Amino acid sequence: MDTKGRLELAHWVAKTARAVGAADAAVDIYRSRSVEVEFRDGQLDLVKESTQNSLNIDVYVDDRFSGHSTNDLRRDSLGSFIKKAVAMTKYLGKDVFRKLPDPKYYKDIKAIDLKLVDDSYDSVEAAQRVKMARNLQELTAGKSDKIISSTAGYYDGDNESIKVHSNGFEGITQSTVFSVGVQVTIDDGNGGRPTDWDYATTRFLSNIPDAETQAQAAVDRVVAKVGQAKIESGQMDMVVVNRAAGNPLYALYGPMGGRALQQKRSFLEGKLGEKIASDQLTVIDDPFIERGLGSRHYNGEGMAARKRTLIEKGVLKEFLIDCYYGRKLGVDPTGGSTSNVIFTYGDKSLDDLIAGVSKGILVTSFIGGNTNGTTGDFSWGLIGMLIEDGKIVKPVNEMNISGNLEGLWGNLVAVGNDPYLYSSLRRPSFHFKDVQFAGL
Amino acid sequence: MDNITRRKFIRMGAQGVALATIPAIFRINPAMAFSPGLSESSDLDDYMRHFGVDRDLIRKTMGLALENGGDYCDLFFQHSSSSYVALEDDIVNRSYTNVDFGVGIRVVKGDQTGYSFTEEITPEAMKLAAKTAASISAGTAPGTIASLALYPTPDYYPIKTKWEDVGIDQRIPAVNRINAAMHAADKRVIKTSVSFSDNNSYIMVATSDGRIACDYQPMLRVSGYCTAEQDGKRESNGFDLAGRRGIEFVTNESLDRIGSEAVNRTVNLFDAVMPEAGEMPVVLAAGSSGILLHEAIGHGMEADFNRKGTSIFADKIGKPVAEKFVSIVDNGKNANVRGSINIDDEGQDSQETYLVRDGILESYLHDRISAKFYGVKPTGSGRRQSFRFAPIPRMRNTYMTDGPHEVKEIIGNVKKGIFVSQFTNGQVDIGAGDFTFYVKSGNLIEDGKITKPIKDINLIGNGPNCLKKVTMVANDMAMAEGGWTCGKGGQGVPVSMGLPTILVSSITVGGIS
Numbered sequence A: 001m002d003t004k005g006r007l008e009l010a011h012w013v014a015k016t017a018r019a020v021g022a023a024d025a026a027v028d029i030y031r032s033r034s035v036e037v038e039f040r041d042g043q044l045d046l047v048k049e050s051t052q053n054s055l056n057i058d059v060y061v062d063d064r065f066s067g068h069s070t071n072d073l074r075r076d077s078l079g080s081f082i083k084k085a086v087a088m089t090k091y092l093g094k095d096v097f098r099k100l101p102d103p104k105y106y107k108d109i110k111a112i113d114l115k116l117v118d119d120s121y122d123s124v125e126a127a128q129r130v131k132m133a134r135n136l137q138e139l140t141a142g143k144s145d146k147i148i149s150s151t152a153g154y155y156d157g158d159n160e161s162i163k164v165h166s167n168g169f170e171g172i173t174q175s176t177v178f179s180v181g182v183q184v185t186i187d188d189g190n191g192g193r194p195t196d197w198d199y200a201t202t203r204f205l206s207n208i209p210d211a212e213t214q215a216q217a218a219v220d221r222v223v224a225k226v227g228q229a230k231i232e233s234g235q236m237d238m239v240v241v242n243r244a245a246g247n248p249l250y251a252l253y254g255p256m257g258g259r260a261l262q263q264k265r266s267f268l269e270g271k272l273g274e275k276i277a278s279d280q281l282t283v284i285d286d287p288f289i290e291r292g293l294g295s296r297h298y299n300g301e302g303m304a305a306r307k308r309t310l311i312e313k314g315v316l317k318e319f320l321i322d323c324y325y326g327r328k329l330g331v332d333p334t335g336g337s338t339s340n341v342i343f344t345y346g347d348k349s350l351d352d353l354i355a356g357v358s359k360g361i362l363v364t365s366f367i368g369g370n371t372n373g374t375t376g377d378f379s380w381g382l383i384g385m386l387i388e389d390g391k392i393v394k395p396v397n398e399m400n401i402s403g404n405l406e407g408l409w410g411n412l413v414a415v416g417n418d419p420y421l422y423s424s425l426r427r428p429s430f431h432f433k434d435v436q437f438a439g440l
Numbered sequence B: 001m002d003n004i005t006r007r008k009f010i011r012m013g014a015q016g017v018a019l020a021t022i023p024a025i026f027r028i029n030p031a032m033a034f035s036p037g038l039s040e041s042s043d044l045d046d047y048m049r050h051f052g053v054d055r056d057l058i059r060k061t062m063g064l065a066l067e068n069g070g071d072y073c074d075l076f077f078q079h080s081s082s083s084y085v086a087l088e089d090d091i092v093n094r095s096y097t098n099v100d101f102g103v104g105i106r107v108v109k110g111d112q113t114g115y116s117f118t119e120e121i122t123p124e125a126m127k128l129a130a131k132t133a134a135s136i137s138a139g140t141a142p143g144t145i146a147s148l149a150l151y152p153t154p155d156y157y158p159i160k161t162k163w164e165d166v167g168i169d170q171r172i173p174a175v176n177r178i179n180a181a182m183h184a185a186d187k188r189v190i191k192t193s194v195s196f197s198d199n200n201s202y203i204m205v206a207t208s209d210g211r212i213a214c215d216y217q218p219m220l221r222v223s224g225y226c227t228a229e230q231d232g233k234r235e236s237n238g239f240d241l242a243g244r245r246g247i248e249f250v251t252n253e254s255l256d257r258i259g260s261e262a263v264n265r266t267v268n269l270f271d272a273v274m275p276e277a278g279e280m281p282v283v284l285a286a287g288s289s290g291i292l293l294h295e296a297i298g299h300g301m302e303a304d305f306n307r308k309g310t311s312i313f314a315d316k317i318g319k320p321v322a323e324k325f326v327s328i329v330d331n332g333k334n335a336n337v338r339g340s341i342n343i344d345d346e347g348q349d350s351q352e353t354y355l356v357r358d359g360i361l362e363s364y365l366h367d368r369i370s371a372k373f374y375g376v377k378p379t380g381s382g383r384r385q386s387f388r389f390a391p392i393p394r395m396r397n398t399y400m401t402d403g404p405h406e407v408k409e410i411i412g413n414v415k416k417g418i419f420v421s422q423f424t425n426g427q428v429d430i431g432a433g434d435f436t437f438y439v440k441s442g443n444l445i446e447d448g449k450i451t452k453p454i455k456d457i458n459l460i461g462n463g464p465n466c467l468k469k470v471t472m473v474a475n476d477m478a479m480a481e482g483g484w485t486c487g488k489g490g491q492g493v494p495v496s497m498g499l500p501t502i503l504v505s506s507i508t509v510g511g512i513s
Helices: A003-019 A075-089 A119-123 A126-141 A211-223 A246-256 A258-262 A323-329 A350-355 A405-410 B003-007 B044-051 B055-065 B123-134 B168-185 B252-271 B288-301 B303-307 B368-374 B407-412 B463-468
Strands: A024-040 A043-061 A064-070 A147-165 A169-186 A195-202 A234-240 A283-285 A308-312 A341-343 A359-372 A377-388 A391-404 A412-415 A430-438 B017-021 B072-088 B091-109 B112-118 B189-207 B211-230 B233-243 B278-284 B328-331 B352-357 B397-400 B416-429 B434-446 B449-462 B470-473 B484-488 B491-499 B502-509
Touching: A003 A024, A003 A043, A003 A075, A003 A147, A003 A169, A024 A126, A043 A075, A043 A126, A043 B123, A064 A075, A075 B091, A126 A147, A126 A169, A126 A211, A169 A211, A195 A211, A234 A350, A246 A258, A246 A359, A246 A377, A246 A405, A258 A323, A350 A391, A359 A391, A359 A430, A359 B416, A359 B449, A377 A405, A377 B434, A377 B449, A391 A405, A391 B434, A391 B449, A391 B502, A405 A412, B044 B072, B044 B189, B044 B211, B055 B072, B055 B091, B055 B123, B072 B168, B091 B123, B091 B168, B112 B123, B168 B189, B168 B211, B168 B252, B211 B252, B233 B252, B252 B434, B252 B449, B288 B303, B288 B328, B288 B352, B288 B397, B288 B416, B288 B434, B288 B463, B288 B484, B288 B491, B303 B368, B416 B449, B434 B463, B449 B463, B463 B470
Parallel strands: A043 B112, A064 B091, A234 A359, A359 B434, B278 B416, B397 B491
Antiparallel strands: A024 A043, A024 A147, A043 A064, A147 A169, A169 A195, A234 A430, A283 A308, A283 A341, A359 A377, A377 A391, A391 A430, A412 A430, B017 B416, B017 B484, B072 B091, B072 B189, B091 B112, B189 B211, B211 B233, B278 B502, B328 B352, B328 B397, B416 B434, B434 B449, B449 B502, B470 B502, B484 B491
């Protein structure tokens, strides 16, 4: 089946659902082809290749709702699948808030090329994939005699997503993705085998960094871990390197969401228009970045994508509210999920941020931990480096930080100039003051 | 919500980090029909018919898979269906179902793996997948294929009625009952949600060394969650029960217990404080505290990390790693427990495997590749999330056996420390041995007595160091009751864990000073 065939199938499924008793239906068909290659310690370790399909249908029957997915896309199987889906929905309770989005939100979809498909994808050959992984692994292995093992990986994928709503939405999105990186483990001479990695995920193969850069970055990071140990507990500054800065940001996503707000599980309830972070923090959701990993024309509900400011100079400007919870809350939906998240970046490099710390910890990765979205309390494990008088002194590990998200973001002192480009969350490095560390 | 969640097939680094976590509740799920149904007493022919294959097709496919000289190949057929029914704002207002069907073909050459799968079980699609998997080997002499013999499967999780035969009308009253129990338990409860999820999975594994084995794997998870309010403060928490169970497990008593536990665990948080930051003695309650073992030692004992030399336990087999009264088991045979498996996903016997016996490190958890690498028998630990993945060594139910101490004695021994009993998630860095687990609730221990409640703190330690610091072990071993899912290499599998009450003499506790 080609794209046209899948689009026809989506319309047929929506029509069939209505024919057997659904008032409305939303249909998504996904197809993805992917290839994965791993090269480990001088030999090919894994080759994996596959194509997969899935179909999801949401049915709306007499103010009742259910969703169903299957990977069996044959029409006769789907016929009975849809019938059962509609039949079982009738057993559920009425929920008048559950409807397809108002078609007015389908309008204003921008006709711009977001450049999500790398045309060179089809010309990548099997031997080239292996060669890239092999080259990266061999370069890495040659960089230190402490290395016990290194594995380089190459992944590419070609994805298609088709969306049809019975009240008038139709959308097709195609994209490619490439991911190349290496993981390396060394002997620290003291029983430990620290591991680190460098991975990049991009829409275009040409945006993957060169192998030498990736190999050196991975090895530098892991070698820097030798001798890591915890230090005394106490309040100190914290610099979080961009790659690791997802934790404190993702922790805000849940509490900003419509579901958490409506279910009274959000410490941000009632704080629209109020300061929840220092002036340094400005967060923007931008769906229109060319080649962006989160770029899109419309969101998961079919609403036209728009650029929006979520937090401006520390003031909470917008929640993440989908159509369902918007109706329940009695507010207009803003879109329930983010696309690409960008920031007002500062003018300091990571080194500049470190230079501004008299005593603190540079967090290179978080490990475990969690957040209580109802209260904003968090506690996370970390791995990093001790900073004294603006200089990195030694590696630390086996420590935690704890506090409240409002307090943490309120203590944001500076924002780096270094967005992390291999994620839809393009976070920079951050400098916070007065963070509570637990160690010895 | 966003469809991105369905498409996270990209592994974005950090492969050496393994996670165990209770999953966010989204579209896990469902149940609809593929041709001829299977019954509890189905024999091999029924499974063959169900997947639309016969011995001849399997043999031909294996021939293609091994035509470039692979050492071994297997075919993993799976048909899985799941259902999720949920309540919010006092209405059972959503249900999700999912059907998944396909076959994965794996070729092994030495310790190298070629893998492909197809969602269409037809001769043409299987031929293509077999040729793709075969590309891991570049030889010309085809590998050998033994004649297939049915391998008997034991039943560690008997249930009365398969989930595909249970109507949504039987699930809805259970969901409503938990909701009523939560509202009845405490007036401070302002919001509730309930979910009821179950899954059927039929698998059939055929191996080129002549084994063919089938299994039916049921799963149930029922959970209640609520938010309570007191003096303008809010807290949320929940409780769940899970296992390889049938509907007969869903009794009024178990439903009421989910409701009342969810509420108790929530309202107790109003009085909770954060402990002091730093190192202190920690008493782990019997039960889900076994997450300590999962993170501190379990992942590090998975043999793939060891054969690659990337685990901190890579050179410690046969060496003392803990006090003599410490024994740690990973078992796939516990009756109806969430991590139990009748056979593993390579068709090997399930097993009770001692990781640590009387303080000595005894065995890794092996799949076929690592067992061959080390020259030992597989431990029945080769598991996969679905037919889309090659199997890798995984935990099943990981727990410590009873020790010589009494609970009272252990708590009485602590002057100043904490007692921890409920957890949400954990993580480990396999090579460095750093592991963490997040405490949702517990208590302070002051002068040998349990006092104020505590909440929302992360604990962090180092696996081998922490095992040495297990200084007391009580005789009240209990398994976790909730639904744990372990993530590794982008694959999630159901697991469980257990622990008697133990004392760890020192561990770093997140907190305030």
